[in-house]
Each structure stands twice: as C-alpha cells, then as structure tokens.
Amino acid sequence: MSTELSANQNVSVAQKNCEQTRSGCLFRPNVDIIESSEELLLRADVPGAAGKDIELDYENGVLTLHAKVEPRQTDRGRCLLREYAVGDYYRAFEINEQIEAENISAECVNGVLTIHLPKARSAKPRRITVTNSH
Amino acid sequence: MIAARFPFSNLDLFRGEVDRLFEDFFAAPGSMGTRQTGRMTVFPALNVWDNGDELVAEAELPGLSIENLDISLMGSELTIRGKRESQNGKDTACHRQERGSGEFARTVALPYPVNSDAVDAAMKDGILTIKMPKAESAKPRKIEVKTQ
Numbered sequence: 001m002s003t004e005l006s007a008n009q010n011v012s013v014a015q016k017n018c019e020q021t022r023s024g025c026l027f028r029p030n031v032d033i034i035e036s037s038e039e040l041l042l043r044a045d046v047p048g049a050a051g052k053d054i055e056l057d058y059e060n061g062v063l064t065l066h067a068k069v070e071p072r073q074t075d076r077g078r079c080l081l082r083e084y085a086v087g088d089y090y091r092a093f094e095i096n097e098q099i100e101a102e103n104i105s106a107e108c109v110n111g112v113l114t115i116h117l118p119k120a121r122s123a124k125p126r127r128i129t130v131t132n133s134h
Numbered sequence: 135m136i137a138a139r140f141p142f143s144n145l146d147l148f149r150g151e152v153d154r155l156f157e158d159f160f161a162a163p164g165s166m167g168t169r170q171t172g173r174m175t176v177f178p179a180l181n182v183w184d185n186g187d188e189l190v191a192e193a194e195l196p197g198l199s200i201e202n203l204d205i206s207l208m209g210s211e212l213t214i215r216g217k218r219e220s221q222n223g224k225d226t227a228c229h230r231q232e233r234g235s236g237e238f239a240r241t242v243a244l245p246y247p248v249n250s251d252a253v254d255a256a257m258k259d260g261i262l263t264i265k266m267p268k269a270e271s272a273k274p275r276k277i278e279v280k281t282q
Contacts, residue, residue: 030232034222043221045233047194047260076183076190080245083179084194111196111260 025087029065029113033093037125040097040117046089047111048072054108056115058101064092067113098123177238178214178262187273189244189266196260197221197233205255205264210244212264246272 029044042063046054049067057064067089098120106115178193195203197218204215220235222228248266255264 030234031230032222032228032233033230035227035229036223041226043233045194045196045260047196050259072192077185079181079183080189081180081182081242083176084181108259110199110257111194 025085026090027087028091029067029089031091035097037119039119040095040099042093042115042117044089044091044113044115045111046108046113048086049089049108049111049113051106051108054106054113056104056106058095058104061095062092063095063104063115063117064090065113065115066090176240177234178240180240180242182242182244184245188268189246189248191242191264191266193262194260195257195262198257198260198262200255200257200262203255203257203262205253207248207250207253207266210247211241212244212266213239213241214262214264215239248272 029046031045032041032043034041034043044065046067046069048069053068053070055064055066055068069086069088072086095117097117099117100120103118104116106113108114178195180191180193182189182191184190191212193214195216195218198216202216202218204213206213206215215238217237218235222231244266247269249269250266252267253264255262257263
C-alpha cells in the first residue's frame, strides 16, 4: 500500500492563532501519527530544517511544532522553474492521550522530524489478574 | 489546534480563498503551474535556476538520502528517481498518514546542454541540490567589438 506522494501544503495565517513577527509564509508539514502500546509517535516532513532550527513545545496538552527555515535561493541567478516556496513549518496538535511530558524526545534526520511521546503509566494497557477468593 | 474542516462552512470557504491567494502568488511567472488545489500533481516539486555558469536544480525529498536516489542525465534531460519506504509498522495503530511513500520518477528538459561529467548532487536536511555546469557552447560569452 502506498499513499500519494505530495509536497507539504501551504497553511494560511488564519489557521495560526497568533501573528508572527517574521514575514514570509508558513507551511503545514505532512505528518504521520502512530500509536503503539508504549508511545505515540509523530513524524513530520520538514525538509530544509535542521534539529537546531526546530522549536517544540508541549503545554496544556498542546504540542506545537515550529521549524524555522532560512530563506535560500535568493539572489541566485535567473529563475527557470519555481514549483515550491521556502518558508517555516508550523503545526499544533492537541494530545488527548495521557503522556509523560518530561520524557518527550525528538530527533530530526534527513528533513524528517520524529517525536516520541511516551504514554503515562495510567494510559498504558494493563492486564489485571483475577484471583480466586475462598 | 488546527480544527478538522467542516464541509461548506463559511470559515472553510474563507480559508479556501486565502489558500488560493497564496497559491496564485506562488504560481507567479516562471512557474509551470503545477501547484493545483494545494497538492502537487508531480513529485518531487522542483526549483531550477540559472547561475550564469551553471544550472541548479533543487527538490524537497525528506527522509531520503543520496543512496536512495538515482539521478541521471540523458542529453539535456534530467531524471530523478527514488523510493521512499513507509516506516509505519503493521502492528501499530495509525491515526494519521499524510506522508506519502512509494516510488517516484521525474524528468525535466533542461534549457541548455550541460557538462554531464561535472554534475554534482548533494543532499542536506532532505533537500537535494544538483549543480550542473553549462557546456562550453552554452556559456555566456562576451564578444569584443573591434573599432576600426
């Protein structure tokens, strides 16, 4: 099974609750969210952003991703084909599951950001042993 | 949080307008007009520019390394081929799957002949940059005008 390959979509400023000080456009990165018994795993396509450029905040159950991308391709000669624009990535998620906020970890490899959100002990599946009573 | 879209709501219509404005902006002169309704019809999207001595092509290919790519030059046609494997395991629950996977290939015709022996391709943070020096015949040349 393969899903259609597509570039990240443009996000309108209206979708972000506050305005930013830097001009330029924001993109909504494509994400995969996968749940296992231990954690929620979020992968986002943020080509052009390195780990140091990514701000990741978790507050009141909302995970906010803001990846800053420095403008490239400016003053670099004559443009022949322009099919995408370069800009920051922004997206926020409301996390409904109970997670251990202090153990959230993330890494960015080849323009893919992976965020591990470990589940809280209370949210992990547990098997309860039923004992016989006499 | 970016809320799920409710079909035909006024807000959604407004958003659609805003998105379209942005897209029209990006589909400015020089574009081949491939950006339609926010989704790319071809993959990967390419930006190509002319530096004077070389042509530079750039594509966003997150999750791929240079080893996963096959870049070839036939005459003045540049082809980028590759495959992005899905990393999502089968025994996990997938709540969202927006990142595509599978094979892709794209060929573009270059406007000038290039020196195929000196082509340089590099990958950094999911951005592929291909530098193609122009063939001698295609380089700009200054012609000295003699005065008699």
